[in-house]
Amino acid sequence: MVLTDTHTHQYYETDPVKKAELMQRCLDNGISRLFLPNVDSSSIPQVMDMVSAYPQYCFPMLGLHPCDVKANWEQELDAIYTALQQTKVYAIGEIGIDLYWDKTFITEQQEAFRTQINWAKDAQLPINIHCRNAFDEVYAVLEQAFDDKLRGIFHCFSGTLEQANxxxxxxxKLGIGGVVTYKNAGLDKVVEQISLEHIVLETDSPYLTPVPFRGKPNESSYLIHVAQKVADLHQTSLENVAQITTENSKIIFGV
Structure with missing residues (x-):
């Protein structure tokens, strides 16, 4: 069984011993494909260090997280674009719009989002979308950018069935993570109505820890609990969910 975590910040753990333990727990649970998004230019070395340490299991994505779109956003984009010319990546991300904490830079977030979508198209890469309290704003940008080159993952999807469709x-593809295990989130009711062909799995480690570990830092090995919940919702086997969602990830990332 091969499970794929399509979105994890497991590189935040910098202690080599703890990092090795995290990876071993992943492998023990069948999670042998981890896709790592940076968040800004300063986090690129952390991503690449983990990719270098575990090249057979870890795959990098690069982009500017919307929460890191600040006054210096153009310089940040320049630095990330430079890194993209020097590094093989499998997606541009995570990118998007986040209006949960702060709406000060909404215009800049939209512009950064559009710019990075164009990078992805030029490089024939997928995008990995971050969207929080901003579905309409994100969707408007995607509609404008829609063509046969636009593809990717809507990371941490937690919306309605209408939004999913x-x-x-x-x-x-819809990135489904720990929220699907939360009793009152309502995502389970949406996911059970969505064909597995439209779903990939993720943890967003160290955030959004699934039940039964909610309240503790998340890690990619906990993806097994997300996968089992999706299997239960679709009344199928864990192995079937692993096979389909991993195949979906291969279609998106090309690896």
Whole structure:
């Protein structure tokens, strides 16, 4: 069984011993494909260090996280673009719009999002979308950018069935993580109505820890609990969910 974590910040753990233990727990649970998004230019070395340490298991993505779109956003984009010319990556991300904490830079977030979508198209890469309290704003940008080059993953999807179908109609996969295990989140009711062909799995480690570890730091090995919940919702086997969602990830990332 091969499970794929399509979105993890496991590189935040810098202690080599603890990092090795995290990876071993992943492998013990069948999670042998980890896709790592940076968040800004300063986190690129952390991503690449983990990729260098575990090249057979870890795959990098690069982009500017919307929460890191600040006054210096153009310089940040320049630095990330330079890194992209020097590094093989499998997606541009995570990118998007986040209006949860602060709306000060909404215009800049939108512009950075558009710019990075164009990078992805030019490089024939997928995008990995971060969207929080901003579905309409994100969808508006995607609609404008829609063509046969636009593809990717809507990371940490937690919206309605209607929103899910709108994203699926654009050709995106839905990234399903720990929220699907939360009793009152309502995501389980949506996921059970979505075909597995439209789903990939993720942890967003160290955030959004699934039940039964909620309240503790998340890690990629906990993806097994997300996968089991999806299997239960679809009344199928864990192995079937692993096979389909990993194949979906291969279609998106090309590896």
């Amino acid at each position: 709108k994203i699926i109609d654009l050709g995106f």
